[in-house]
Amino acid sequence: MLQNASQAVGEITQRWRAIDATERRADPFGAMRRAGLFRIGLPGGDASLDSFTAIAVAEQAMAAATGELGLATAFAGRQLIARFFIAGFSDDAQRSDLLPRIATGDCWAAVAISEPGAGAHPKHLQTAAEPQGDSFAISGRKAWITNGPVADLFLVLAIVAIEDGRKRYGLFAVPRDTPGLTITPMPSLDVLAPASHCELTLDNCVVPASARIGGARDAYPAMALPFRDIEDTVGTATTAGFLAWLLRAIAAQIEPSEDHALRLGRLKGQVALIETASRAAVLSLDDGTPPVPARLIGIRALAGSIVDDVRAHFAVARTDDRISRALAGFDVLANVAREPRKQRQITLGQSLWSARRE
Numbered sequence: 384m385l386q387n388a389s390q391a392v393g394e395i396t397q398r399w400r401a402i403d404a405t406e407r408r409a410d411p412f413g414a415m416r417r418a419g420l421f422r423i424g425l426p427g428g429d430a431s432l433d434s435f436t437a438i439a440v441a442e443q444a445m446a447a448a449t450g451e452l453g454l455a456t457a458f459a460g461r462q463l464i465a466r467f468f469i470a471g472f473s474d475d476a477q478r479s480d481l482l483p484r485i486a487t488g489d490c491w492a493a494v495a496i497s498e499p500g501a502g503a504h505p506k507h508l509q510t511a512a513e514p515q516g517d518s519f520a521i522s523g524r525k526a527w528i529t530n531g532p533v534a535d536l537f538l539v540l541a542i543v544a545i546e547d548g549r550k551r552y553g554l555f556a557v558p559r560d561t562p563g564l565t566i567t568p569m570p571s572l573d574v575l576a577p578a579s580h581c582e583l584t585l586d587n588c589v590v591p592a593s594a595r596i597g598g599a600r601d602a603y604p605a606m607a608l609p610f611r612d613i614e615d616t617v618g619t620a621t622t623a624g625f626l627a628w629l630l631r632a633i634a635a636q637i638e639p640s641e642d643h644a645l646r647l648g649r650l651k652g653q654v655a656l657i658e659t660a661s662r663a664a665v666l667s668l669d670d671g672t673p674p675v676p677a678r679l680i681g682i683r684a685l686a687g688s689i690v691d692d693v694r695a696h697f698a699v700a701r702t703d704d705r706i707s708r709a710l711a712g713f714d715v716l717a718n719v720a721r722e723p724r725k726q727r728q729i730t731l732g733q734s735l736w737s738a739r740r741e
Contacts, residue, residue: 385436385440388436420441424465443621443658510522524583528582529579531583535559537559561589619661623657
C-alpha cells in the first residue's frame with residue numbers, strides 16, 4: 384500500500400511543486416486544486432489514492448518541501464473530514480453528491496464540534512437539533528472550526544436526544560447559505576497560514592432529515608471521538624516532513640564543521656525514527672490493526688526534544704525569520720488538544736503500575 388500510494392501521490396505533488404512558488408503562496412488552495420491534490424484519500428477514483436496513507440504521504444511531502452505547517456494541516460484536515468465523515472458514514476446519496484465535488488475542489492466540508500467555553504467535551508456541548516416533521520432545526524454556537532472561513536458545508540454535531548441524563552448526538556450537513564447560519568472568522572495566526580478558523584452561530588437553521596450523516600447512531604462516540612485520534616495519527620506525517628525541512632534549513636544557514644555535523648547527524652537519525660513510527664501508525668488506520676497510543680506519545684515527545692535541541696544549539700533558529708516563524712507554528716500546533724494528550728500520557732504511565740500488579 385505504501386509503495387503504491389507514494390508513487391501516485393508523488394506524481395501529484397510533483398505537479399503541485401511545478402506551479403510557481405509565488406502563485407502557490409498567492410492562491411494556495413487553487414494550486415492544490417489544479418494539481419489534483421484534492422483527489423487524495425478519497426474513494427471513487429485511483430485506488431492507490433484511497434487511503435489514510437495517501438493523505439499522510441501528501442502532507443509529509445508538502446511540509447518537507449515548504450516548512451509551512453499551516454499549509455499541510457489545512458490540506459490534511461480537508462481530506463480527512465471528507466474521507467472519515469463523508470466516505471465513512473454518509474449514505475449512498477450523500478456520498479454520490481458530495482465526494483465527486485470535494486475531489487474536484489468544487490466543495491469544501493468542515494466539521495463543527497467544539498463550542499465556546501466548552502471545548503469538545505460531550506457533557507458541556509449545548510448545540511441542539513430539534514425534529515420538525517421531516518426536518519431538523521439546529522440552534523447553538525460552534526468555535527474553532529478549522530478551514531471554516533473557506534468551507535461550503537459544515538458538518539455540525541448537535542444533541543438529538545437526552546436519555547437517562549445522557550446526551551445523544553447527531554451529525555448534520557449544513558450548507559453555508561442556510562438561513563440562520565452566521566459565520567464569524569476568528570483571528571488568524573500568520574505562522575499557520577493559510578489555515579484559518581471561524582465560529583458559527585446557528586439560529587433555527589432548518590435542514591432536511593436527509594442531511595443527517597450516520598443515521599441513528601450516536602455521533603459523538605462513533606465519529607467525534609475517534610476523529611481526534613485519526614487527526615493525531617495522520618498529523619505525525621506533517622511533523623516528520625516539517626522536521627526534515629527544518630534540518631535542511633538549519634544546515635543551509637550554518638558553517639560546515641565536525642561539531643555541527645555530529646549534532647545534525649544525531650537529529651537526522653531521530654527524525655528517521657519519527658518517519659518510521661509515523662508510517663506504521665498511519666498504516667494501522669488502513670489495515671485495521673489496533674492503535675498504539677504509546678507510539679503517538681513517543682513521536683510528540685521526540686519531536687519536541689528535536690526542536691528544543693535546535694533552539695538551544697543553533698543560533699540561526701533565533702535569527703533566521705523563516706526558521707523562527709516555522710518554529711512558532713510548531714509551538715502552536717504542539718499545544719492543540721494539550722489536555723486530552725496529557726491525560727493519555729498519564730494513562731500510559733499508570734499502565735506500568737497495572738502491569739506491576741499482575
